[in-house]
Amino acid sequence: MPRVYNFSAGPSMLPEPVLNKAAAELLDYQGSGQSVMEMSHRSKVFMGIYEEAQALWREVMGIPENYKVLFLQGGASSQFAAVPMNLMTKSGKADYVLSGQFSTKAYKEAARYGDCKVVASSKDDNFSHIPALDPQEFRPDADYFHICMNNTIYGTVWNTLPDTGSVPLVADISSCILSKPIDVTKFGLLYAGAQKNVAPAGLTIVIVREDLLGEPMECTPTMFNYKVMAENDSMYNTPPCWPIYMSKLVLEWIKNDIGGLGKMEERNVRKAQLLYDFLDQSKLFQGCAEKQDRSIMNVTFVTGDKDLDAKFVAESTAAGFVNLKGHRSVGGMRASIYNAMPEEGIQKLVDFMAKFEAENK
């Protein structure tokens, strides 16, 4: 069967050259006579993969010396607890912006460990935009300020970062990591699950400024302790070896095949523009996110008729465009068009949508 165009929000498509490389090395990694899946994480050969992956993360994302790159497990959702446990330790306060379901989950989890404040929310508008901020609401003594950069379910993104002064900015970048250049120095901590733009599920990336690696709360499980993980090169226990290796291949693809994150962004903007331009002229389909906050990774849209939405999802699936159904909490459709989705996949989807529109006037 030919490969489908997979618009899944995550786990999602991986670049074909990466899958081919992994397949070619599957049984015998570079003359070691073993698969990466079978290696001891302490072996010289795996340590080589780890070191290369670390160096590539730093190079491709431009991560400065005074930040640690941690390879953890438990998904972005574990960081909803690990962030407060490690960082909410001075005033015991943290500020949160609610821009969707994941930031709300992050806030609820953190509120179990300290004094969390919602400084803005767009819940009343069904999270169709990034909420407006009133800096008067920010607490200058907060231990950190949390945002979710790209709202996977609603298809919105922060284009302008909040100015939090000396309060460290913490961002969940699960669904936009590696999609464009990010100025890491603007953040105290960044975290992401790997399964959207980086690697198969199982790896969680945490990029944290070294001065924030203090003493976590007494209740913090050792596995959640950033300092312990940093001191042990993320190998306090067995790390997610295979996704670390796959992240290395994806970073090599971005660096060598694409030409870096600047080029990646150009490609992603072109892809998203194709789809948004179609939605903006369509008489059947409408985009859900407000224009100024539209995501280039997750594009949400509806026909305005639930039955027609269902018909579209069924027919598109049969035509080889899979996982276009919107998140169960919002309905409609969502095209997740991460780095690995080729431009041709979007063009073919747009052609299919135009045909569907003509047939369903």
Ligand SMILES: *Cc1c(COP(=O)(O)O)cnc(C)c1O
């Ligand atoms: C997918 C996603 C999560 C959840 O990630 P897990 O790794 O499944 O815990 C959290 N935040 C955002 C923004 C996401 O897109």
